[in-house]
């Protein structure tokens with residue numbers, strides 16, 4: 280199938296009925312679509328500049344904001360996906376404009392425009408994520424009282440700057456005792472929250488899994504933002520909409536950057552299938568967002584001797600993977 284047909288483009292400034300129909304098909308099939316009409320090109324351009332500056336600066340400036348096992352925010356270059364090491368370095372931060380959570384952010388020294396640019400980016404993408412969830416609600420034809428309980432929260436959300444080098448991101452003299460690199464730069468996975476807004480540069484390498492299991496390239500389209508549905512949305516819709524399974528192939532000739540905004544539910548939200556979508560056959564048991572997130576974060580730090588926590592662990596009838 281052609282990529283245009285598989286991954287439809289929705290103009291968020293004025294979505295047509297045909298675009299809603301295409302969004303609904305894509306969400307049932309694989310969970311990926313593209314947004315245009317967002318009006319954020321200039322801010323996105325400036326964000327790329329800041330991300331590149333951070334990743335090309337002297338490594339010691341990044342090491343100074345390295346994350347630790349108490350706090351997952353900051354820089355890291357040896358993350359695991361499915362027990363294999365990813366070929367990338369990342370910088371994670373949460374809402375810079377809410378002091379109670381900004382206190383956990385680790386801002387690097389020596390980059391004047393980094394924090395203000397990323398703070399503006401965070402504001403704009405929080406708003407866009409809300410509007411994107413509203414598109415999905417409309418495609419699902421949900422009543423207002425249900426919509427109110429199935430939203431995201433900017434203070435539990437986060438942004439990640441991803442940098443994929445050619446080869447191993449960890450310097451040779453630090454590789455002793457680390458797990459081997461995976462076959463993929465980023466192993467296949469779903470994102471945990473409601474949905475993700477993803478920017479990718481012009482390099483390419485992102486792949487989506489279609490319903491038939493085939494891997495399809497999500498080619499860069501200038502001016503568009505990739506949306507992928509995530510785990511909480513799949514649970515809410517009782518599997519009618521799919522959390523997008525995706526991965527990134529290894530870089531062979533040039534490095535690559537991407538910037539996902541992960542839109543997450545409120546901390547204390549109870550995640551379970553929406554009654555009118557599940558009828559009397561809910562496919563998941565309830566879990567509290569905070570607990571799910573804690574389990575997923577712990578997996579990424581170290582190999583806990585089991586596969587990563589995922590929503591399948593909450594499927595009714597599932598046996599624990601641990």
Ligand SMILES: O=C(O)CCC(=O)C(=O)O
Pocket residue numbers: 439441465470477479485525526527536537538539
């Ligand atoms: O780099 C990409 O295109 C995807 C990144 C991603 O899936 C993630 O960070 O969760």
Ligand SMILES: [Fe+2]
Pocket residue numbers: 468469470525
């Ligand atoms: Fe992802």
